[in-house]
Amino acid sequence: MKKVTKATIAAVAAGALLLGGAGTVARWQSQQTVDAGVVETGHLNLTLGADGVWQDVSNAAAPEPFNPATQQLVPGDTVTYSQTVAIDAEGKNIAGVLSIAEAETVLGALEGFVTVGLEVDASATGITEEPDGTLSFAEPGTYNVPVLITVAFAEGAVGDTPPSTYDQPLDLGDLTLTLDQVRS
Secondary structure, eight states: OOHHHHHHHHHHHHHHHIIIIIOOOOOOOOOOOOOOOOOOOOEEEEEEOSOOEEEEOSSTTSOEEOOTTTOOOOTTOEEEEEEEEEEEEESTTEEEEEEEEOOTTSSGGGTTTEEEEEEEOTTSTTEEEOTTSEEEESSSEEEEEEEEEEEEEOOOSTTOSOGGGTTOOOOGGGOEEEEEEEEO
16 A cells, blocks of 8 residues: 555544544533522412301291210201311412212212212302303412202102111211312
8 A cells, every 4th residue: 555545544434533522512502590480389288167057947937956976867857967068269360169988988878868968158259150160360379269068868758768777887987078170
C-alpha cells in the first residue's frame, strides 16, 4: 500500500476518534424557565353534626318522639332519624352525591319487610340538588345539610308478615353515609 494511502487512512481514523469520542458537534440551544405558579387540589369532607333525633312519623299529621331503646316497630310503622351533616367542598367543578349504604346483614330476617332510605334537604344556601341526586356547590365552603334516614316496616295485608319478623333487632349502627365527589 502506498504511504499516501496509509497516511490518509490514519488521518481519517484520527479525525473520527476526535469527533466521535473526545468531543461533540455543538448545536445552538436556548432555554427559559416558565413560572406557572402552583396548582393545588381541593377537597371534599363529610362530618356529622350533633346527635340526631328519632321520630315516629307513622301518623304524618301527628309525629311523636321515638326511642329505639324502649320502643319497638310493628308492621305499618315508619320512623325517621334526622341529623345535620356538614359538607366541606373546595375545588373548581366540584359536586357530590350523598347516599346511604346499608350492610347486607342489616335487615336480616326483615329483608323485604323493612326499608331504609335517605332524604337530603338541599335547601342550604349555595347547594343545588340536580334531578339525578347530585349536590352541586355554588362556591367553595362548608354547607350544613339536614338529612333524614327513614325506616319503614311495610304493613302488608293480614297474615302477610310472618312470625320470623318477630323480635328482630335492626342494627342501624352499620349504616354509612357516603359523599362521593363527581364533576359538575
